[in-house]
Amino acid sequence: MHEQKIAFYAGPAGGWGALNSVKNALLHQNIALKGAKTLLSANQPDGFDCPGCAWPDRNHASTFEFCENGVKAVAAEATARRAGPELFERYTVQELAAHSDYWLEDQGRLTHPMVYDATSDKYQPIAWDEAFVIIARHLNALPDPNQAIFYTSGRASNEAAFLYQLFVRQYGTNNFPDCSNMCHEPSGTAMREQIGVGKGTVELADFEKADAIFIFGQNPGTNHPRMLGELRAAHKRGARIVSFNPLRERGLERFADPQDKLEMATLGSTPISTHYFQLRIGGDLAAVTGMVKHVLEQEAAAHTSGAPGVLDHAFIAEHTMGLEALAASVQDASWAELEAMSGLTEAQMRAAADVYLGAPSVIACWGMGITQHAHSVATIQMITNLLLLRGHIGRPGAGPCPVRGHSNVQGDRTMGIWEKPSATLLDRLGDVYGFEPPRAHGVDAVEAIALMRDGKGKVFFALGGNFAAATPDTVATWQALQRCDLTVHVTTKLNRSHVVHGRQALILPCLGRTEIDLQNGRAQGVTVEDSMSMVHISMGINPPASEHLLSEPAIIARLAHATLGARSQVDWLALMGDYSLIRDEIEKVFPDFARFNQRVAVPGGFRLRNTASERLWATATGKATFQAHALPRNTPLQRARERSPGQRVFTLQSTRSHDQYNTTVYGMDDRYRGVFGQRRVLFIHAEDIRELGMRDGDWVNIRTVWNDGVERRADGFKLVAYDTPRGNLAAYYPETNPLVPLTAVAERAGTPTSKSIPVVLERAATAHDVAA
Numbered sequence: 001m002h003e004q005k006i007a008f009y010a011g012p013a014g015g016w017g018a019l020n021s022v023k024n025a026l027l028h029q030n031i032a033l034k035g036a037k038t039l040l041s042a043n044q045p046d047g048f049d050c051p052g053c054a055w056p057d058r059n060h061a062s063t064f065e066f067c068e069n070g071v072k073a074v075a076a077e078a079t080a081r082r083a084g085p086e087l088f089e090r091y092t093v094q095e096l097a098a099h100s101d102y103w104l105e106d107q108g109r110l111t112h113p114m115v116y117d118a119t120s121d122k123y124q125p126i127a128w129d130e131a132f133v134i135i136a137r138h139l140n141a142l143p144d145p146n147q148a149i150f151y152t153s154g155r156a157s158n159e160a161a162f163l164y165q166l167f168v169r170q171y172g173t174n175n176f177p178d179c180s181n182m183c184h185e186p187s188g189t190a191m192r193e194q195i196g197v198g199k200g201t202v203e204l205a206d207f208e209k210a211d212a213i214f215i216f217g218q219n220p221g222t223n224h225p226r227m228l229g230e231l232r233a234a235h236k237r238g239a240r241i242v243s244f245n246p247l248r249e250r251g252l253e254r255f256a257d258p259q260d261k262l263e264m265a266t267l268g269s270t271p272i273s274t275h276y277f278q279l280r281i282g283g284d285l286a287a288v289t290g291m292v293k294h295v296l297e298q299e300a301a302a303h304t305s306g307a308p309g310v311l312d313h314a315f316i317a318e319h320t321m322g323l324e325a326l327a328a329s330v331q332d333a334s335w336a337e338l339e340a341m342s343g344l345t346e347a348q349m350r351a352a353a354d355v356y357l358g359a360p361s362v363i364a365c366w367g368m369g370i371t372q373h374a375h376s377v378a379t380i381q382m383i384t385n386l387l388l389l390r391g392h393i394g395r396p397g398a399g400p401c402p403v404r405g406h407s408n409v410q411g412d413r414t415m416g417i418w419e420k421p422s423a424t425l426l427d428r429l430g431d432v433y434g435f436e437p438p439r440a441h442g443v444d445a446v447e448a449i450a451l452m453r454d455g456k457g458k459v460f461f462a463l464g465g466n467f468a469a470a471t472p473d474t475v476a477t478w479q480a481l482q483r484c485d486l487t488v489h490v491t492t493k494l495n496r497s498h499v500v501h502g503r504q505a506l507i508l509p510c511l512g513r514t515e516i517d518l519q520n521g522r523a524q525g526v527t528v529e530d531s532m533s534m535v536h537i538s539m540g541i542n543p544p545a546s547e548h549l550l551s552e553p554a555i556i557a558r559l560a561h562a563t564l565g566a567r568s569q570v571d572w573l574a575l576m577g578d579y580s581l582i583r584d585e586i587e588k589v590f591p592d593f594a595r596f597n598q599r600v601a602v603p604g605g606f607r608l609r610n611t612a613s614e615r616l617w618a619t620a621t622g623k624a625t626f627q628a629h630a631l632p633r634n635t636p637l638q639r640a641r642e643r644s645p646g647q648r649v650f651t652l653q654s655t656r657s658h659d660q661y662n663t664t665v666y667g668m669d670d671r672y673r674g675v676f677g678q679r680r681v682l683f684i685h686a687e688d689i690r691e692l693g694m695r696d697g698d699w700v701n702i703r704t705v706w707n708d709g710v711e712r713r714a715d716g717f718k719l720v721a722y723d724t725p726r727g728n729l730a731a732y733y734p735e736t737n738p739l740v741p742l743t744a745v746a747e748r749a750g751t752p753t754s755k756s757i758p759v760v761l762e763r764a765a766t767a768h769d770v771a772a
Contacts, residue, residue: 004677012269013221014258054404056530067225077512081108088123097499102665106479110509111546132562133655145172151463152178154406157526160552161415174442181445185400186749190380196618201399209397212359218370221251241373243273248723250672280343287342290349315391322626361397378629394615411529452480469498469663472740472752536605604691638760640705653755654733683722683730699764
């Protein structure tokens with residue numbers, strides 16, 4: 001681990017720094033030789049799929065289709081470290097809880113199923129059969145199945161997710177909070193209403209054909225490093241890349257491809273963004289509205305002068321409705337309002353729009369910098385409005401591209417992991433499996449916390465993930481989990497959720513994606529769906545970390561068998577023994593998976609049908625719809641300033657460090673932002689530091705300004721002067737999750753607004769205050 005320091009990083013993203021980070025990750029996990037062999041098998045037809053992000057592989061049969069963060073994910077899973085019964089004998093849960101999130105996961109792979117013993121405050125080994133009996137007893141004792149909550153991580157395979165949703169619906173509830181609720185739920189909400197699908201419409205090949213790529217609220221250098229290869233190639237062939245981000249991010253500026261020998265040998269790099277607009281946090285809706293306003297003004301000017309228009313009138317007439325309402329709404333937004341809300345000048349918004357107008361084919365990408373805001377659905381629909389104006393959906397090199405996080409977060413939703421299932425899905429499940437699925441909507445992630453907090457959620461079962469660390473309003477969330485009668489976590493490594501537990505608790509260790517999964521003596525493969533609807537198979541190559549591990553499909557099948565018994569017609573144990581049989585079941589329910597086993601056997605797999613990419617609109621009207629949205633004039637920030645007269649109220653966004661993936665912290669460095677050996681830092685404009693009467697490096701406490709009388713604070717953060725707009729702050733999560741109120745959610749989507757938290761800063765008087 002590095003010493004604690006702040007040091008400006010002058011290099012590009014990728015390059016020798018990435019290779020050095022790969023070496024350190026492998027050495028830290030004591031798997032240098034094994035890890036190198038494992039990585040050489042990544043993404044090959046007989047190898048495993050990277051368990052990291054959902055960005056697709058350029059060539060699925062390539063040996064080297066992995067990135068720095070993919071290596072960290074693989075190294076963490078293939079580690080030589082073990083967290084066996086001896087670890088739990090050494091520490092009480094209270095003692096484990098005193099350690100950092102980094103320390104907990106760094107103990108290594110879990111080796112045995114464990115049960116919490118309240119008398120000793122320790123986890124103790126338990127037999128698998130006994131563990132399933134405990135869970136089944138709790139579930140079957142509930143008077144109402146809706147008192148059980150079943151969380152899903154984006155790392156679960158299609159096979160595991162399908163079995164999970166089938167089991168839970170046969171049990172009797174749609175309580176399926178999942179990681180989508182906390183990241184891209186607004187994308188699905190916005191796009192289903194507007195174009196009839198909740199997924200992006202582009203394929204990876206479209207990035208080779210796009211003339212302009214717009215990137216909103218995304219940092220691919222840290223979150224999706226393989227995407228930089230596509231952006232680098234696009235820049236080299238002359239495509240315009242326009243980035244909107246409050247923070248200056250190195251991965252959006254320059255990239256050195258570690259696989260380019262010449263670039264590495266000459267210490268060269270390739271620019272990424274041709275245009276970089278540093279708007280205010282949450283200013284994207286106003287910025288895109290300004291772009292739409294400019295486009296419509298250009299159309300009006302062309303009409304007046306008799307010149308050709310700039311809109312795709314044929315596409316609009318045949319495929320869309322609602323343009324008049326959009327035009328009227330945009331006309332009502334003055335340039336002064338747009339400047340004030342976006343933080344950009346009129347000239348900057350017009351310049352961005354001119355890039356759009358000059359590009360025959362446009363892709364728009366976005367990440368959680370868009371989705372985790374109160375008005376995220378409106379922002380995504382305004383981005384889609386922009387694309388629709390010139391027909392940039394359903395043709396090569398163009399379309400919307402929400403960039404998902406975890407490797408199968410999109411596949412989980414496809415498999416039916418959703419608290420608001422369609423009637424079509426429920427009808428099909430009932431027809432195929434001979435039961436009446438529950439029809440009432442279940443709870444999402446935030447609603448699940450409220451259910452447990454109010455004593456109405458009694459059993460919490462998590463298929464992967466780290467719910468206690470990933471969720472907002474940490475104090476309330478932890479109290480909610482502790483009110484449960486039983487908490488159960490299927491996992492590969494120890495994390496915060498295992499030490500924030502119910503009255504009874506189980507830890508169920510599972511196989512990782514890198515490991516050989518033998519069922520009935522035959523190695524099994526699982527499938528995932530990436531961000532662009534490609535479905536492919538993954539086979540593990542490493543021996544399991546312990547002989548006591550079960551696969552996720554096996555855990556679900558055995559739990560379903562123990563819980564449902566004769567109530568279910570499904571032969572759960574047979575499905576557990578041969579995953580091709582699970583895929584046969586999937587194609588019975590989902591027509592798009594016809595001939596699943598045959599199609600997924602082809603290297604690279606197959607792409608699921610996307611009706612919007614065919615210009616078939618599965619909407620209520622049968623057309624794509626322009627959606628009008630007025631500028632928000634009563635935002636949480638505005639209300640917070642009214643409640644705090646005389647105080648400087650900032651907008652805080654949570655973010656990842658470069659040594660982090662979701663809640664998993666691989667190390668204490670954030671190389672591209674120049675932070676080493678520490679995580680409790682607060683990025684802030686240098687002029688804001690001076691205005692507060694402080695200096696770069698001073699320590700502060702952060703307090704949320706909200707309207708419910710609850711004090712939410714996070715203490716002990718070091719000020720770091722950074723290139724970001726005035727009034728905007730950034731800090732890492734989960735350290736800042738205590739600041740996000742449970743009621744701060746995206747309109748119509750329920751996603752926590754972790755990217756726009758109104759806060760005030762207080763000086764931490766002494767080093768003792770910081771340490772405390």
